[in-house]
Structures are given as structure tokens and as C-alpha cells.
Amino acid sequence: MKWLPPSQNAVCNWMSPQSRRSRKKRKKIQMHCENLQQESKSRAKNIGAIKAKGGDIEPLLKEVGDLKNQLAQAEADLAAAQQEWEELLAGLPNLPAEDVPEGKSENDNVEVRTWGTPKEFAFPVKDHVDLGSDLAQLDFEVAGKITGSRFAVMKNSLARLHRALIQFMLDTHTAAHGYEELYVPFIVNKDSLFGTGQLPKFEADLFKLRDDRDFYLIPTAEVPVTNLLRDEIVEEKQLPLKFVCHTPCFRSEAGSYGRDTRGMIRQHQFEKVELVQFVKPEESEQALETLTSHAEAILQKLGLPYRTVVLCTGDMGFSAAKTYDIEVWLPSQQRYREISSCSNFRDFQARRMKARYRSSETGKAELLHTLNGSGLAIGRTLLAVMENYQQADGSIEIPSVLRPYMGGLDVIRRG
């Protein structure tokens, strides 16, 4: 068994009749198999003991022959039942937290707070695509030539602004919020993707390498960073563990062909600064609040208006127990768009990964709780800065916190 399936918990009560049947069947076969194993083991020991005394073991060997066949059959049956059961379980999503609102779609998400006031522009606003191309610093056509659709090329000060955002976020989270910076592989194996919940159900969203090692490009830093603790047992006093990591993210965007085709909202490749926490179970609820506030702090320092919503049951991801989305104001769309998603996974990922800690209370290895959130998605932050800081002449003012990273530059102009 490669992970720790839930045995007695709520998921089992929640299961379909089909999975209940599968569980019963597995258990029955397992008991039968274990009885045979016990019998076989004790006979083997007996043979060993008699042989050690110099006794005759021939008659005993004959007796054992049929048992061996029965056992082989039982073990094959068990393996099949086990696999059926595990496949059922692997496809079950996490249970929503008790305070998650019920709902069917993103329309049922509940706003929990807003920050800042959308700016009134005295001129017709442009979207980031027009702003970027008028500045000659953002080019989707050439990216289309180099690769294909849903890629971008940035140039000059805009490329630097993109880099500045990454540096600014990493510095803020390490210095002000107490996260440890990480650098990780951008290519991961299947076990890691199973651990965080992308596999087995969401393979279509991933880029898979043409290689017999079953490697995939990461869709988010969450995968390599969270799997840092796969198959590990950490000491309680090390907790909480808080990591920040900048990586590119690769998503095939299968199933969203028609959505957000213009601009850099939805790309196959984008950068993200990710926050990941490993905490004790009793601390995860509070940790989600602080993690979300860390992501919000970036938008506040950048002076970008946003709102925070709690996702309803119907809009949550597969692995999450509770998720806050942070949505930034986009003047060109006159609405808030997602720029960060912060989730508490409770023990769902930890169970799949066998990520545990030694509890001083019970003395046993207990499952950790994992959380993560974007802090923030760089491409979307860049376009939010462009649109919110645009000026009548098409130039873009640089938010003051980013100027040290821009060599003192305060406005991006054409040229």
C-alpha cells in the first residue's frame, strides 16, 4: 500500500454503495489471505525447527504443497481487490470544511472582504495587451511564432518589471512573513503528483515529458515543495514549516480552449511565487487565515484593489478543504479577477504523501496538515499593475515598492 487511505473517518461514511461493497469485499479476501499466510509461516517455521534438530522434513514438505497454491491464488485475489479499492479512493475529493458555503459554481462564492478603491480614470482605459503592444514591450505574435498560442514575450522594462515582482515578493515573504526560500525541480515524477492530488484524475491538465521515466512539468510549485515531506516524519518542534518558492508553472489548459484567449491571463507558462505551510492539525484553520493575509499584503504594498472570496463547495478544487481566492481589480474588465488561491488541505495531501510528525501528545506519528497559496501569480500581478497604473499617455507608473528593483525607474514609456 503506497499511501494511507482513510479507514474509519468521515470519507467512509460518505462513500457510495459501490465503494462500500468494494471495501467489504477487500476485507473478506484479506482475512482469508492472512489466515493462509499465517498457516504457511508457522509451517515453514516448524520445518526449520525440525531440520535444526536433524529430523525428517520430507512428509512436512508434501503437506505444504497445496497450501502454497491456495496462498498464491488468495494473494492474487487480494491484489486485485486492493487495487480496485485504492482506485476508488484515489478518485475521491477532499471533504469541504464545515464553514464552507454550499453552492454550485463561482457565482455562489462568498465575498469576505474588499481592500482599496478602484481608481476612476479620466481617460478611456486600455487593457494590458494594448498597453504592452503600444509600449512595444509585450508581444504575443512573436511568441506564437516561437511556440504557439498562450505564450508571451516581454521586453525591456516590462521584462524587468516582471522580474522585479518576483524579487519583491520573495523578499517580502522571507523578511517580513518568516518563510524559508526554496529552489526546487521544475520536473516531477508521478508519485509527487499523486501526493498533491493532480494525479490520477487531472493528467490532462499537465504537460508530460516524452520520456520513459513518467516525468511531468510542474503545474505549480505546490507539487515539488509539498512533496519535500513525502514519506517523512518530522519532529513536532520543527513545526510550523513555512516555505516560499518561485517557479515557472506549466499548464496545458485542456478544457479551457475558449476562455481568456486574449492576453496573459491564461497562459501555458507563467511564473508564480508560492507559499507552502506544514502545520499541526489544530493550527491549520488559523494558518489559512495568516497565509491568506500574507498574499493580501503583497497587493496592499502594490496598492492594487482586491477582494477576497471564500469558494463554495461547487467551486473548490479536488484536494482542498477550504479555499480563499484573492481577486484583483482589472480596470479594463471592470471586475475582480483571480490572482491568488489559498487553500487548507488538512490531512488530504499528507495522507497521500505519508507526511507526518512525531506528536509529543500521543508519542505517535500523526498526519500533518498542509496549506498553500499563491503569493502571487506573477503574470496576473504584472497585468494588474499595468492596467491599474496606466496613465493618459499610455505610460505606466511603477509602484513605489518596486522602484528599488527597477534601478530607480518610476515610469515605463515607449522607447
Add this chain to the structure above:
RNA sequence: GGUGAGGUGUCCGAGUGGUCGAAGGAGCACGCCUGGAAAGUGUGUAAGUCGAAAGGCUUCGAGGGUUCGAAUCCCUCCCUCACCGCCA
């Protein structure tokens, strides 16, 4: 890519085909000692799973095989280390 050596519990590290789930140590927990601590010292301490319990079963990198019986023997793969080659 080539050659060689390895992968054992929270960690380090022994291990003869048969009472090995695994010596020893570290760490941790509890106790003794102490004014308190350190040192010293005693005891305990793998995980998962089934069971009300007694107890059972699985797991020594992964997967196959040989055997009545595998941590131990054979095969394949993965990973680590060393040296050589190549390389940003």
C-alpha cells in the same frame, strides 16, 4: 556515458537462507541522581493494517524470481557515493 561500492527503523549503523521486525548507538519519553541543569544511570521507543482484546498480517530502495522458508541468493529498474569521460 564507463567502472566500482552501496541503499536496513526518526537518524546513524550491524546482520549467518530458518525463533530477525531486525544487534549496537544517537535522538526522544519517563524515572534515578542534582538546589537546578549538564554529565552519569535505569527503563521504554519502527510504521501501516485487521481485531473489543489476545493476537494476526504487511513492510529492510522498487518490481519480479528461486525456496517449505529471503533483509540475506538470482534478474530488471531507480537512487546515492567514489573515480574516469563529457559538459553550463
